Amino acid sequence: MLGKGLLTGMAVTLREMFRKNVTEEYPEVQPDLGERFRGGRLELNVSKCIACGLCMTNCPNGSIKLTTVKDENNKRQLNTYVHNTGLCLFCNLCIEACPPKCIEWSKEFAYSGYSRDALIFDCMALDKQQSAEDKSQTTEEKG
Amino acid sequence: MKDNQDILLTIAATLRSFLDPLLGQPDAVDVAMYGVGLAVILGIIFGNAVILVWAERKVAGYMQSRPGPNRVGPIGLLQTVADTIKLITKEDIRPKGVDRWVWFLAPVVLFVPTLAAYAVFPFSDGLIAVDLNIGLFYFLAIASTVTIPFLMAGWASNNKYSLLGGMRSVAQMVSYEIPLVFSLVGVVMLVGSLKMSSIVEAQSGIWFVFLQPVAFLIYVIAATAETNRTPFDLVEGESEIVAGPMTEYSGMKWSLFFLAEYANLFAVSAIATTVFLGGWQPLPMPGALGEMLAAIPGWIWFAAKTYFMIFLFMWFRWTFPRFRVDQLMAFGWKVLLPLALANILVTGVGIYAYRMAIGG
Numbered sequence: 001m002l003g004k005g006l007l008t009g010m011a012v013t014l015r016e017m018f019r020k021n022v023t024e025e026y027p028e029v030q031p032d033l034g035e036r037f038r039g040g041r042l043e044l045n046v047s048k049c050i051a052c053g054l055c056m057t058n059c060p061n062g063s064i065k066l067t068t069v070k071d072e073n074n075k076r077q078l079n080t081y082v083h084n085t086g087l088c089l090f091c092n093l094c095i096e097a098c099p100p101k102c103i104e105w106s107k108e109f110a111y112s113g114y115s116r117d118a119l120i121f122d123c124m125a126l127d128k129q130q131s132a133e134d135k136s137q138t139t140e141e142k143g
Numbered sequence: 144m145k146d147n148q149d150i151l152l153t154i155a156a157t158l159r160s161f162l163d164p165l166l167g168q169p170d171a172v173d174v175a176m177y178g179v180g181l182a183v184i185l186g187i188i189f190g191n192a193v194i195l196v197w198a199e200r201k202v203a204g205y206m207q208s209r210p211g212p213n214r215v216g217p218i219g220l221l222q223t224v225a226d227t228i229k230l231i232t233k234e235d236i237r238p239k240g241v242d243r244w245v246w247f248l249a250p251v252v253l254f255v256p257t258l259a260a261y262a263v264f265p266f267s268d269g270l271i272a273v274d275l276n277i278g279l280f281y282f283l284a285i286a287s288t289v290t291i292p293f294l295m296a297g298w299a300s301n302n303k304y305s306l307l308g309g310m311r312s313v314a315q316m317v318s319y320e321i322p323l324v325f326s327l328v329g330v331v332m333l334v335g336s337l338k339m340s341s342i343v344e345a346q347s348g349i350w351f352v353f354l355q356p357v358a359f360l361i362y363v364i365a366a367t368a369e370t371n372r373t374p375f376d377l378v379e380g381e382s383e384i385v386a387g388p389m390t391e392y393s394g395m396k397w398s399l400f401f402l403a404e405y406a407n408l409f410a411v412s413a414i415a416t417t418v419f420l421g422g423w424q425p426l427p428m429p430g431a432l433g434e435m436l437a438a439i440p441g442w443i444w445f446a447a448k449t450y451f452m453i454f455l456f457m458w459f460r461w462t463f464p465r466f467r468v469d470q471l472m473a474f475g476w477k478v479l480l481p482l483a484l485a486n487i488l489v490t491g492v493g494i495y496a497y498r499m500a501i502g503g
C-alpha cells in the first residue's frame with residue numbers, strides 16, 4: 001500500500017513516546033560503571049607496592065613516573081609515584097604488569113580541570129588521604 | 144448566537160459596557176475594542192510560541208526516548224522563558240555590506256502578515272476579530288505573502304548561500320501554496336461561502352474531513368511544506384545550507400523568524416480545524432454524551448483540535464527524514480497538484496449529482 005512506510009514510521013515514534021526514557025540523568029544519578037571500567041585515576045596501595053617499577057616500564061606513553069629509595073635493609077621503597085592522566089591511554093598495561101596487583105582503576109571519571117596540571121595525580125598522597133579517610137570511617141562506625 | 148454564551152464573549156461584552164460610558168462615542172469604543180483584540184492576538188501568538196517551543200522539545204524528547212528539557216522550572220516549563228531572555232540579551236550583529244533597510248524589514252514583514260491572519264480565526268461562536276465574507280480567501284492571500292520576506296532576507300544578507308536558500312524557500316512555498324489553496328476549494332464548493340463562521344456552521348452534522356478526506360490529506364502535506372517543517376524543512380536544512388535565508392540573522396531578529404514559524408504552525412493548524420475538523424463544534428455524539436460534550440465551551444474545542452493538529456505536525460517532524468529538493472518539487476507539482484485538481488472535479492460532479500438526486 002502506498003504510504004505504508006510512513007504510517008509504520010509514525011507508529012514507531014508514537015510507541016516510543018510512551019516508553020520509558022533511557023536517559024540517565026547524570027549528576028543526580030551516577031552511572032553504573034562496569035566491572036572492567038578504565039578511565040579513572042590509578043589507585044595505588046602503597047603498603048603493597050614492592051617498588052619494582054614494572055608499571056612505569058610497561059607504560060607505552062610514559063604517563064607513570066615513580067622514584068625509589070633504598071631503606072636501611074637495602075630494600076627498595078617508593079619515594080614518589082605520579083600518574084599523568086592527561087597522557088594516559090587507559091590501556092591497562094600497568095595494572096596487568098603489576099606483580100602484587102596493587103594498582104587499580106578508581107571509578108571516578110569526572111576529574112576534568114582548567115589546566116593540564118590538574119590531570120596529574122600524586123598517587124601516594126592520594127593513597128595516604130584515602131587510608132586516613134578509611135580509618136576515620138571505621139572509627140566512626142565503631143564509635 | 145447560542146444561548147449558553149461563552150465566558151470569553153461575556154468578558155468582551157462586559158468590557159464594552161464598561162468602555163461605553165467612558166469613551167462616549169460608539170466609534171471610539173469600537174477602536175478600543177479592536178485594540179484589545181490586537182493585544183489578545185499578540186498575547187496568543189507569544190504565549191503559544193512559548194508553549195509550542197517547549198512542547199516541541201518535549202515531544203521530540205519523548206519520541207527519542209529521552210526526557211527533553213527538564214532543568215529549568217518544573218518539567219522544564221521555564222526553559223523557553225530562559226531561552227527568550229537569552230535571545231533578547233544577545234548581541235544583534237549586522238554583517239558588512241547588507242542591504243540595510245531590506246535586511247532590517249525582512250523579519251518584520253514576515254511577522255506582520257502572520258499577525259494579520261489571526262484576525263479571521265473563529266476561536267468560538269462569535270469569538271472572531273473580523274468575520275469577513277471572504278475570510279478564507281483573506282487568510283490565503285495574507286499567508287502567501289510570507290514568501291517575500293524570505294526572499295528579502297536571503298537577498299539582503301549579501302551572502303550567496305543565503306540568497307540561494309531564499310530562492311529555494313520561495314520555490315518551495317510557491318509550489319506548495321497552490322495545492323494548499325486547491326485543497327480548500329472542495330470545501331468552499333460544498334459550503335458555498337468563504338466566510339469562516341459559515342464554514343464551521345456547515346459542519347454541525349458531519350465534519351468535512353469525512354467528506355473531503357483527500358483534500359484534508361493534501362492540505363496537511365502542503366501545510367507542512369508551507370510552515371517549512373520536516374520532511375520539507377529545506378529552508379532550514381542545517382546540514383546542507385546552514386539556515387538558508389536567515390543564516391546572517393541573530394538575536395531578536397532571528398527570534399522573529401522563529402516566532403513567525405510557530406505562529407504559522409498555529410495558523411495552519413487553526414485553519415485545518417476550521418475547515419476540516421468542525422472548528423468550535425463539539426464532537427457529534429448521540430444522546431447524553433453528545434449533550435455533555437456540547438456543554439464544553441467552543442473555544443476549548445477549537446484549542447483542543449488545533450493542538451491536536453499541531454501535535455500531528457510535530458509527530459511528522461520527529462518521524463520523517465528530509466526530502467531532497469528535486470523530490471520535493473516533483474512531489475508538489477506532479478502528485479499533489481493533480482490530486483487537488485482531481486478532488487475539485489470529483490467534488491463538483493458529486494455536488495451536481497446530489498442536486499439532481501434531491502432536486503428530482
Ligand code: SF4
Pocket residue numbers: 055058059060061062063064087088089090091092093094095
Ligand atoms: S593505562 Fe597504559 S598508558 Fe595509562 S598509565 Fe597504565 S600503562 Fe600507562
Ligand code: SF4
Pocket residue numbers: 044048049050051052053054055056097098099100101102103
Ligand atoms: S608494578 Fe606495582 S608493585 Fe611494581 S612499582 Fe608499579 S605499582 Fe608498585
